[in-house]
Amino acid sequence: MAYCTGWPIPHIRDELDLPTLTALREQWAQFPPLPVMVAHYLGAAKPRAAADRVQRLDEQTFIPTQGLTSKAFDDLLASMQLPVTKPTPTPTTP
Numbered sequence: 001m002a003y004c005t006g007w008p009i010p011h012i013r014d015e016l017d018l019p020t021l022t023a024l025r026e027q028w029a030q031f032p033p034l035p036v037m038v039a040h041y042l043g044a045a046k047p048r049a050a051a052d053r054v055q056r057l058d059e060q061t062f063i064p065t066q067g068l069t070s071k072a073f074d075d076l077l078a079s080m081q082l083p084v085t086k087p088t089p090t091p092t093t094p
Contacts, residue, residue: 004033
């Protein structure tokens with residue numbers, strides 16, 4: 001994601017939601033990002049079969065597409081062996 005958008009990892013982690021990710025993937029299936037096109041042009045990437053190009057997120061079993069409770073999300077992260085962290089409030093200046 002960072003490779004194709006140029007967005008920093010913290011922005012992707014904190015701001016990217018599933019509907020936006022789905023829309024990006026559908027857009028990129030029709031109009032690939034420039035780095036991907038260059039990689040294919042130079043032969044650095046192998047094209048995938050047409051059936052494999054777009055796999056909608058709502059068809060994947062490992063990414064939830066419905067709202068989760070905080071506890072369910074923490075359980076999901078733990079099942080994927082990812083750290084479960086709570087956001088720390090940022091101090092505000094008056």
